[in-house]
Amino acid sequence: MEKDLSQKPYALILAGGSGTRLWPLSREEMPKQFLALCGDEKTLLQRTALRLIAVTDSERLRVVSSGKWKALVSHQLLSIGMRGDFIIEESEGRNTAPAIALGMAQLLLSGASPDDTVLVCPSDHMIMDEENFRQAVRVAIGAANDGNLVTFGIKPTKADTGFGYIKTSHNTTPWLVAEEFVEKPDLATAKNYVESGDYYWNGGIFCFRLSDMISAFETHFPEGASIFGAEREHIGSHFLSAPKQSIDYAVMEKARNIACVPLDAGWSDVGSWDSVYENSPKDKKNNASTGDIFLSGGGDNLIIGSDRLICGVDLDSMIIVDTPDALFISPKGSSQKLRDVVKALSDAGRDEVTESPMSARPWGTYRVLSKGDRQKIKKIEVVPGKRLSLQYHVHRSEHWIVVKGVARVTICDHGENTQGKEIFVHEGESVFVPKGKLHRLENPGKIPLEIIEVQIGEYVGEDDIERVDDDFRRTS
Amino acid sequence: MEKDLSQKPYALILAGGSGTRLWPLSREEMPKQFLALCGDEKTLLQRTALRLIAVTDSERLRVVSSGKWKALVSHQLLSIGMRGDFIIEESEGRNTAPAIALGMAQLLLSGASPDDTVLVCPSDHMIMDEENFRQAVRVAIGAANDGNLVTFGIKPTKADTGFGYIKTSHNTTPWLVAEEFVEKPDLATAKNYVESGDYYWNGGIFCFRLSDMISAFETHFPEGASIFGAEREHIGSHFLSAPKQSIDYAVMEKARNIACVPLDAGWSDVGSWDSVYENSPKDKKNNASTGDIFLSGGGDNLIIGSDRLICGVDLDSMIIVDTPDALFISPKGSSQKLRDVVKALSDAGRDEVTESPMSARPWGTYRVLSKGDRQKIKKIEVVPGKRLSLQYHVHRSEHWIVVKGVARVTICDHGENTQGKEIFVHEGESVFVPKGKLHRLENPGKIPLEIIEVQIGEYVGEDDIERVDDDFRRTS
Numbered sequence A, B: 001m002e003k004d005l006s007q008k009p010y011a012l013i014l015a016g017g018s019g020t021r022l023w024p025l026s027r028e029e030m031p032k033q034f035l036a037l038c039g040d041e042k043t044l045l046q047r048t049a050l051r052l053i054a055v056t057d058s059e060r061l062r063v064v065s066s067g068k069w070k071a072l073v074s075h076q077l078l079s080i081g082m083r084g085d086f087i088i089e090e091s092e093g094r095n096t097a098p099a100i101a102l103g104m105a106q107l108l109l110s111g112a113s114p115d116d117t118v119l120v121c122p123s124d125h126m127i128m129d130e131e132n133f134r135q136a137v138r139v140a141i142g143a144a145n146d147g148n149l150v151t152f153g154i155k156p157t158k159a160d161t162g163f164g165y166i167k168t169s170h171n172t173t174p175w176l177v178a179e180e181f182v183e184k185p186d187l188a189t190a191k192n193y194v195e196s197g198d199y200y201w202n203g204g205i206f207c208f209r210l211s212d213m214i215s216a217f218e219t220h221f222p223e224g225a226s227i228f229g230a231e232r233e234h235i236g237s238h239f240l241s242a243p244k245q246s247i248d249y250a251v252m253e254k255a256r257n258i259a260c261v262p263l264d265a266g267w268s269d270v271g272s273w274d275s276v277y278e279n280s281p282k283d284k285k286n287n288a289s290t291g292d293i294f295l296s297g298g299g300d301n302l303i304i305g306s307d308r309l310i311c312g313v314d315l316d317s318m319i320i321v322d323t324p325d326a327l328f329i330s331p332k333g334s335s336q337k338l339r340d341v342v343k344a345l346s347d348a349g350r351d352e353v354t355e356s357p358m359s360a361r362p363w364g365t366y367r368v369l370s371k372g373d374r375q376k377i378k379k380i381e382v383v384p385g386k387r388l389s390l391q392y393h394v395h396r397s398e399h400w401i402v403v404k405g406v407a408r409v410t411i412c413d414h415g416e417n418t419q420g421k422e423i424f425v426h427e428g429e430s431v432f433v434p435k436g437k438l439h440r441l442e443n444p445g446k447i448p449l450e451i452i453e454v455q456i457g458e459y460v461g462e463d464d465i466e467r468v469d470d471d472f473r474r475t476s
Helices: A044-053 A067-078 A096-109 A130-145 A187-196 A210-220 A232-241 A247-252 A273-278 A335-347 B044-053 B067-078 B096-109 B130-145 B187-196 B210-220 B232-241 B247-252 B273-278 B335-347
Strands: A010-014 A061-066 A087-090 A117-122 A149-154 A165-169 A176-182 A199-209 A258-263 A288-290 A293-299 A302-304 A309-316 A318-322 A326-331 A358-361 A364-371 A375-382 A390-392 A396-404 A407-412 A422-425 A430-433 A438-442 A449-457 A466-468 B010-014 B061-066 B087-090 B117-122 B149-154 B165-169 B176-182 B199-209 B258-263 B288-290 B293-299 B302-304 B309-316 B318-322 B326-331 B358-361 B364-371 B375-382 B390-392 B396-404 B407-412 B422-425 B430-433 B438-442 B449-457 B466-468
Touching: A010 A044, A010 A096, A044 A061, A044 A067, A044 A117, A061 A067, A061 A096, A067 A087, A067 A358, A087 A096, A096 A117, A096 A210, A096 A232, A096 A247, A117 A130, A117 A210, A130 A149, A130 A199, A130 A258, A149 A165, A149 A176, A149 A210, A149 A247, A165 A187, A165 A258, A176 A247, A187 A199, A199 A210, A199 A247, A199 A258, A210 A247, A273 A302, A273 A318, A273 A335, A288 A293, A293 B335, A309 A318, A309 B335, A318 B326, A326 A335, A326 B318, A335 B293, A335 B309, A364 A449, A364 B364, A364 B375, A375 A438, A375 B364, A396 A407, A396 B396, A396 B449, A407 A430, A422 A430, A430 B430, A449 B396, A449 B449, B010 B044, B010 B096, B044 B061, B044 B067, B044 B117, B061 B067, B061 B096, B067 B087, B067 B358, B087 B096, B096 B117, B096 B210, B096 B232, B096 B247, B117 B130, B117 B210, B130 B149, B130 B199, B130 B258, B149 B165, B149 B176, B149 B210, B149 B247, B165 B187, B165 B258, B176 B247, B187 B199, B199 B210, B199 B247, B199 B258, B210 B247, B273 B302, B273 B318, B273 B335, B288 B293, B309 B318, B326 B335, B364 B449, B375 B438, B396 B407, B407 B430, B422 B430
Parallel strands: A010 A061, A010 A117, A061 A087, A149 A258, A288 A302, A293 A309, A302 A318, A309 B326, A326 B309, B010 B061, B010 B117, B061 B087, B149 B258, B288 B302, B293 B309, B302 B318
Antiparallel strands: A117 A199, A149 A199, A165 A176, A165 A199, A176 A258, A318 A326, A358 A364, A364 A375, A375 A449, A390 A438, A390 A466, A396 A430, A396 A449, A407 A422, A407 A438, B117 B199, B149 B199, B165 B176, B165 B199, B176 B258, B318 B326, B358 B364, B364 B375, B375 B449, B390 B438, B390 B466, B396 B430, B396 B449, B407 B422, B407 B438
């Protein structure tokens, strides 16, 4: 008997964004959606996925993201139990309208019906009150099935000039009519909006029937509508031909059938360290802290530690964010200046803005423990059953020491048959990979493989790597 | 022809002190005298030695210190060019009177004449104006040769209640008469002292003829005087039998022939982070910073970095001290509370109060790069010609990877002849030391040997070590 999923929506998580507003925790290579914030042990992406799985089935969930985040998305969602082919890959970032259209087109190709509803959520926002969110989703699905394009209106908690607003009016329905989308207002206008009670923040969460959104694209954004009904192999080129526009600008601001479902559920875009502080659990002194923190005197601080002890005396209203390679300290209220600081660091060519101490790869993760002129030390974790590509380095030798699990290591010369060149390396043992030798690392076991890699050489940059396939053809 | 050193004084540096007032830079295992502070590339001990070498000859310089600092003292003073047997070892800390007597007794045994003058200096103070110091030393030697016990009086820069004061009166001599030593006064008294112009801080720098100080000991501190004239092998027991008293209390406050030579030379005891700030060079925004620091807005900060980027926005009058395993942050003016905080951390058994990320040993130094439950990674530097003891570990295997230089490594079984079990390990190569195997590391070369050591095991504490001699007898 066919499983009846007809009342359950599909869900698209938009996870292609990048940004460094929470530097040094967020990096160009580690955007906000992949971070665990505000005392949560789950990342914003994981929490978003879990929130959506609670209103639909995990097999109806897709993540639209860039190829460069594929390993991170996969790593984080596999670890909360998601399975299957849930990533829809954008070949480049083209703003939300093309991203949503790409996701919709892929859903249709994989069996969704035009009558199915779709929930669209950003991957990097917080919602504290999950029950209120689920209640709002139920209302939104009703509104969508009534032919509306639904936007969730975040109940404003203050006159914030950083958000767009939605002007609403009441109707006989359980949802509101969205009268108008308004751009980021000045402070006086924002105050009026909040006092009126008719205005909501535009939080980028949407719900609609596929057929209704396709019609809206055809009417208001026809340049982006050609992707619907395209054959699978042409989806990519249709995506690339769509103008880079937001779904708000391309469709929502122009369509007439827009409903607004109020959402009063502790929403935050966690777009600054001040906002992370506001949304974090606090101790009796109003300190929000994670890590190995010892405080004496003072209060109202946000302190995020990494692997070292942080000792603060008489600190008041400070933001302290420690990472293995960069430390940020600022009074609260100044964290908005971070943008300029990060730009200055980026202009100075600082690695700390782009590279992340923790990196995800299709085979697992690695963390840089120590860097020097002639050496680099990494902790590498390889997922059971995964392996790194066959590769060699011109400038460095590598020493692999197994901390946990078992490694299958292939070391051979160029042109040599790799078969029979495999050795097993167990806990506490090590293996030496000389400069220039082809080598491959693999976890043949059932538990994660942890190794310490010590690179020694006259150059230890990440770009000294040549990957080859088993026929010794270069693959990069 | 005999070298005429008759007019040059001997010098005793007192370097046995410990303390954590500059935590986390100073640790129980790394007291202040071994730190480079206030933008100086030399440590306080090195700077003290260089200052004294400028007024005498380095072969007349001795350092009185505890056995536990012997490797650090040796390492730091060899690196500024000192040679020979300059360390006089205290078997335990017994305050300054026994320490000075021990130094004097050793000088007499190594050929000093009772008519020779001796300069005594703490190892952990700063003196900015070296020329004024040298000028004061010239006056002090004159006063000593006139039969006085000379104390240097630090010209007070403020009504500080943390120092003892010396009341002086003028004489026809180029030096002053010390009328009275007074204990740490209250603030009102300190203000009166400073305004009067007759009072000086007692900075613990002394100058005297050996014969005069021996007489003073015999008269005022006879329990500590038995060491003079004792045979070499009995020096240690005489030292241990002397009461634990300061030279001020034991002798200076009681003797009548005390001269005071004013010292107006930018002296500081650098006894707090505020004091380090005051004595550090500053930029246009009055920030004193060392390390990889990026500041935007604010000013008047003391920021001491280690190996990571520190980025501060709108920081005002803050103290930030970063080390590999501990970070301290406080507003200026609160740094005196550090004592209580360090005590609390110590009571909680925190390693960060006792252990230092950098440790010195007779054979060189090591630095902990990374610690985990099952692994510890160190960077080890072995001085040319030095070797570590033959040893083994019960719980861990060790992997040595040579970054620079060449290592001679012995690995053998218990009871086995070590000869012929040596291998040479060159740059980029590694060697594996299994659990339980006897091993020894040696630098046979002419340049420092740098290695990365990766320890893997179920226990990686420093105390899992058994040292043996070449006949396989345990030596520890």
